[in-house]
Amino acid sequence: VKPRTMARVGELAGAKWTKSTCGLCSIGCGVEVASIDGELRGIRGRSDHPVNLGRLGPKGLGQWQANAHPSRGTTPRLRGPEGGWSECSWDAAMTRVAREIDDAISMHGPGAVAFYNSGQLLLEEYYTLSKIARAGLGTPNIDSNTRLCTATVAESLVASFGADGPPGSFADFEAADCIVLFGHNAAEQSTVLWMRIMAAKSGPRPPKIIAIDPRRTATAAAADLHLAVRPGTNIALINGILRQLIHKRWFDRAFIQANTVGFEELARTVEPYSPAKVEELTGVPASKLETAAEWIGTSPAVVSTCLQGVYQSHQATATACAVNTMHLLMGKIGKPGCAPFQFAGQPSSMNTRETGADGAYPGYRNWANPTHMKDLAKRWNVPVELLGKKPVTAPEIFEQCFEGQIRVLVVLGTNPAASFPDRDRTLAALRNVFLVVMDPFMDTETAALADVYLPTAMWGEKTGCMTNAERRCNLVEKVIEPPGEAKSDLEILVDLSRRLNLVDKSGAPLIQYSSPAEAFEDWKACSAGTIPDYSGMSYKMLAERGGVQWPCNKEHPDGTERLYVDPTFPTAPELVEGALKDFQTGHAHTPHEYKAIAPDGGRARLLTVAFEEPLDTVDASFPFVAISGRQVYHWHTRTKTAKVPELAEAAPRGFVAIFARDATKLGIEDGDMVRIVARRGQVIAPAKVGENVPEGVVFIPFHYGDLALDASADAIAPDLADPVSKQPVQKYSAVRIERVDGRDRWWREP
Numbered sequence: 001v002k003p004r005t006m007a008r009v010g011e012l013a014g015a016k017w018t019k020s021t022c023g024l025c026s027i028g029c030g031v032e033v034a035s036i037d038g039e040l041r042g043i044r045g046r047s048d049h050p051v052n053l054g055r056l057g058p059k060g061l062g063q064w065q066a067n068a069h070p071s072r073g074t075t076p077r078l079r080g081p082e083g084g085w086s087e088c089s090w091d092a093a094m095t096r097v098a099r100e101i102d103d104a105i106s107m108h109g110p111g112a113v114a115f116y117n118s119g120q121l122l123l124e125e126y127y128t129l130s131k132i133a134r135a136g137l138g139t140p141n142i143d144s145n146t147r148l149c150t151a152t153v154a155e156s157l158v159a160s161f162g163a164d165g166p167p168g169s170f171a172d173f174e175a176a177d178c179i180v181l182f183g184h185n186a187a188e189q190s191t192v193l194w195m196r197i198m199a200a201k202s203g204p205r206p207p208k209i210i211a212i213d214p215r216r217t218a219t220a221a222a223a224d225l226h227l228a229v230r231p232g233t234n235i236a237l238i239n240g241i242l243r244q245l246i247h248k249r250w251f252d253r254a255f256i257q258a259n260t261v262g263f264e265e266l267a268r269t270v271e272p273y274s275p276a277k278v279e280e281l282t283g284v285p286a287s288k289l290e291t292a293a294e295w296i297g298t299s300p301a302v303v304s305t306c307l308q309g310v311y312q313s314h315q316a317t318a319t320a321c322a323v324n325t326m327h328l329l330m331g332k333i334g335k336p337g338c339a340p341f342q343f344a345g346q347p348s349s350m351n352t353r354e355t356g357a358d359g360a361y362p363g364y365r366n367w368a369n370p371t372h373m374k375d376l377a378k379r380w381n382v383p384v385e386l387l388g389k390k391p392v393t394a395p396e397i398f399e400q401c402f403e404g405q406i407r408v409l410v411v412l413g414t415n416p417a418a419s420f421p422d423r424d425r426t427l428a429a430l431r432n433v434f435l436v437v438m439d440p441f442m443d444t445e446t447a448a449l450a451d452v453y454l455p456t457a458m459w460g461e462k463t464g465c466m467t468n469a470e471r472r473c474n475l476v477e478k479v480i481e482p483p484g485e486a487k488s489d490l491e492i493l494v495d496l497s498r499r500l501n502l503v504d505k506s507g508a509p510l511i512q513y514s515s516p517a518e519a520f521e522d523w524k525a526c527s528a529g530t531i532p533d534y535s536g537m538s539y540k541m542l543a544e545r546g547g548v549q550w551p552c553n554k555e556h557p558d559g560t561e562r563l564y565v566d567p568t569f570p571t572a573p574e575l576v577e578g579a580l581k582d583f584q585t586g587h588a589h590t591p592h593e594y595k596a597i598a599p600d601g602g603r604a605r606l607l608t609v610a611f612e613e614p615l616d617t618v619d620a621s622f623p624f625v626a627i628s629g630r631q632v633y634h635w636h637t638r639t640k641t642a643k644v645p646e647l648a649e650a651a652p653r654g655f656v657a658i659f660a661r662d663a664t665k666l667g668i669e670d671g672d673m674v675r676i677v678a679r680r681g682q683v684i685a686p687a688k689v690g691e692n693v694p695e696g697v698v699f700i701p702f703h704y705g706d707l708a709l710d711a712s713a714d715a716i717a718p719d720l721a722d723p724v725s726k727q728p729v730q731k732y733s734a735v736r737i738e739r740v741d742g743r744d745r746w747w748r749e750p
């Protein structure tokens with residue numbers, strides 16, 4: 001593979017270098033982007049950026065090449081009566097969209113319109129969308145793909161601490177003595193953070209790394225201890241660790257007494273999880289569990305992350321809470337090197353949650369708290385009756401599309417036809433509505449189904465903010481103009497609000513701004529005094545410093561490295577973002593019920609639950625478990641990375657990883673085509689035979705959702721979700737393996 005991402009010497013002579021931020025993942029690396037004559041030409045890491053100090057990963061280096069791809073949309077398109085698409089003017093497209101929305105609302109009420117958005121847009125865009133949906137149209141149907149990603153993060157932080165907002169900083173990985181990566185393949189998915197961890201590893205105080213993953217991933221291979229947990233048994237493992245901490249007295253009694261509630265119940269719940277019992281349930285040898293607990297319990301500073309191996313499993317919120325509990329037990333939170341790091345994946349999933357484009361309310365306000373809603377209504381100058389509606393989750397939105405209650409669906413910054421579980425039903429739902437798709441690329445699986453396609457600007461072509469996993473708000477800069485007539489999502493949303501005549505209480509336009517900078521000012525005012533307080537930030541400050549961590553206000557003018565340094569948690573009824581939910585049923589306590597059980601004195605909750613078997617049962621007909629996930633070279637449904645030659649060449653097509661002994665038993669050789677059959681749906685792809693997956697497990701990368709290829713991991717995802725966060729279970733399907741005709745061993749070295 002020719003290294004085309006690195007420009008040849010001399011090729012960039014005379015280029016203009018613009019400071020910005022990588023647009024791909026939640027690490028938020030600082031970059032400088034090269035452009036010549038209005039075209040992107042290259043990229044380099046920003047050496048003065050606190051996140052990456054010049055480093056970049058393969059996707060970060062390659063991303064600029066996607067912008068100029070011929071599949072970029074340059075004009076809006078309308079679907080004609082015969083089903084074909086025709087190009088049209090912006091005015092024609094937007095008139096049609098506004099009319100469909102107006103008609104749906106006048107005939108069926110605001111609930112007939114829905115928005116499914118993203119973790120990859122800009123803060124200013126989410127905020128505007130959130131305001132339009134809630135305060136303009138009054139529809140509760142707004143959620144984002146973070147439902148598939150970090151919905152569990154938000155719920156677990158609310159349940160344990162009272163509000164969303166990950167407490168730690170990336171610097172904690174360098175200050176830690178022990179790093180626990182729970183269902184997080186950091187080497188491939190958080191590349192630059194992994195480089196920082198590796199640098200710490202070769203420094204004077206190398207941290208011990210524990211990787212908890214059924215597969216021997218690149219992360220697990222480099223870890224000091226790999227706990228190869230059986231898929232779907234996370235909570236049994238973490239309960240085992242909690243029990244060891246309690247039995248060995250590796251906990252901080254004074255911290256627990258002063259700052260938490262629930263110790264007795266916790267001790268009772270975890271008591272059955274002896275090392276031997278945990279070995280039986282999870283397959284992790286008792287001695288390894290004991291070692292892990294000892295490292296965690298006796299290291300002065302511990303940082304843990306959870307990611308999709310936790311969030312996309314059943315009992316997801318409970319497991320994430322149990323990791324929070326582990327840190328609370330030891331008082332290892334709010335100090336350097338100490339944090340339960342409920343992680344993020346997408347570059348701006350934090351902003352979706354902060355601004356309320358995901359079903360939460362802006363500023364982590366509690367939709368069920370009338371005081372919070374009155375405050376928001378006042379700041380937006382709209383009737384309070386429009387607000388405080390119970391959030392509707394993405395699976396419920398798709399269900400209502402399927403059933404016909406939702407008539408118009410606007411999809412922006414996500415590709416559900418290739419990433420949403422229960423794919424056949426998802427496709428049917430998308431076909432059953434008036435579908436508006438806003439995307440930079442015309443060739444996505446979702447755009448192919450659109451009634452109206454609106455071409456958008458993408459990274460490098462618009463300005464705004466993205467907040468990374470450590471609460472650092474970074475500025476992303478416009479470097480070049482978007483192609484053809486493509487417009488930024490912000491411009492499109494502002495135009496839509498004008499066409500829909502959305503107004504505030506005094507009859508003035510609801511959205512009074514049009515530029516990103518003005519939108520940011522509006523958000524600053526909305527967030528002032530809330531937990532994610534941005535009021536002290538400015539674009540200039542973000543650009544100069546390489547981002548600022550919220551809260552940033554008069555009290556913290558330089559931002560905040562760590563939350564809960566003073567361990568007072570917002571669990572009081574008047575502060576809490578949402579009421580405690582039952583981990584088995586998902587039942588949320590009413591504000592009245594919550595008052596009776598709320599912890600007093602700003603205490604956090606020590607939470608966990610008993611292990612339950614996954615619901616998609618393994619049996620004689622479906623004897624294997626399929627898990628899905630990512631590879632370092634690709635970003636999700638590959639709308640960008642498939643268009644970067646060296647990334648596409650490194651991982652051109654899908655595969656199914658099968659354990660060598662399982663393959664032998666089934667008479668399958670490396671490269672043979674196999675069919676993976678689940679209770680719902682199937683996948684056909686070549687078998688990659690090896691030792692990286694354990695016995696009884698197959699792994700399918702989820703990047704290859706192309707309808708034609710039949711390799712979509714979501715075709716076999718069961719219709720199951722975590723009861724609390726409603727995050728779908730995309731990491732566990734009971735399956736069988738069948739050999740089919742054909743071979744494709746594309747990974748053979750030349």
Ligand SMILES: Nc1nc2c(c(=O)[nH]1)N[C@H]1C(S)=C(S)[C@@H](COP(=O)(O)OP(=O)(O)OC[C@H]3O[C@@H](n4cnc5c(=O)[nH]c(N)nc54)[C@H](O)[C@@H]3O)O[C@H]1N2
Nearest residue numbers: 183184185189231232307308309345346629630632635636
């Ligand atoms: N290269 C690349 N990087 C990315 C992305 C990308 O698409 N490509 N996407 C970004 C986004 S949005 C996200 S959310 C993150 C996701 O980052 P990760 O969560 O690290 O990625 P995944 O591969 O989805 O899942 C992680 C691991 O979970 C393991 N796993 C499966 N089942 C279980 C289980 O029951 N228990 C445990 N403990 N582990 C299990 C899988 O084997 C897998 O290695 O990555 C971000 N970074």
Ligand SMILES: Nc1nc2c(c(=O)[nH]1)N[C@H]1C(S)=C(S)[C@@H](COP(=O)(O)OP(=O)(O)OC[C@H]3O[C@@H](n4cnc5c(=O)[nH]c(N)nc54)[C@H](O)[C@@H]3O)O[C@H]1N2
Nearest residue numbers: 148149413414415419438439458628636637639702713730
């Ligand atoms: N089986 C399985 N399924 C999964 C997962 C898994 O591990 N396994 N992971 C889940 C997770 S964690 C995630 S985050 C999701 C990701 O799922 P998706 O959100 O569907 O993934 P992407 O391919 O990133 O889609 C983003 C879309 O936004 C477009 N886009 C990019 N920039 C812009 C912009 O500026 N404006 C607009 N309007 N559009 C833009 C891109 O072209 C692309 O079409 O997938 C989920 N699905």
Ligand code: SF4
Nearest residue numbers: 022025028029057060
């Ligand atoms: S680690 Fe994430 S933010 Fe950094 S270069 Fe890679 S994709 Fe971009």
Ligand SMILES: [Mo]
Nearest residue numbers: 148149345346
């Ligand atoms: Mo994600």
